[in-house]
Amino acid sequence: xxxxxxxxxxxxxxxxxxxxxxxxxxxxxxxxxxxxxxxxxxxxxxxxxxxxxxxxxxxxxxxxxxxxxxxxxxxxxx
Numbered sequence: 764x765x766x767x768x769x770x771x772x773x774x775x776x777x778x779x780x781x782x783x784x785x786x787x788x789x790x791x792x793x794x795x796x797x798x799x800x801x802x803x804x805x806x807x808x809x810x811x812x813x814x815x816x817x818x819x820x821x822x823x824x825x826x827x828x829x830x831x832x833x834x835x836x837x838x839x840x841x
Contacts, residue, residue: 769793776815787815 769789776783791812798804 787812
């Protein structure tokens with residue numbers, strides 16, 4: 764029953780931003796569990812869930828980590 768509810772609710776991710784990440788994560792986990800339990804792989808669907816990831820947020824985090832790990836030049840005394 765929960766599988767049907769998740770699949771029917773998935774179109775809401777296009778319109779309701781608050782549901783986007785939880786529903787996409789739930790569907791990804793559902794696909795992984797189907798693959799592990801039944802041996803049926805829906806690889807294209809798993810790849811499609813990557814669209815829902817917050818890439819801009821991860822890019823900002825990566826930039827912050829990259830900028831803080833880069834050594835800054837020492838200013839020369841005047």
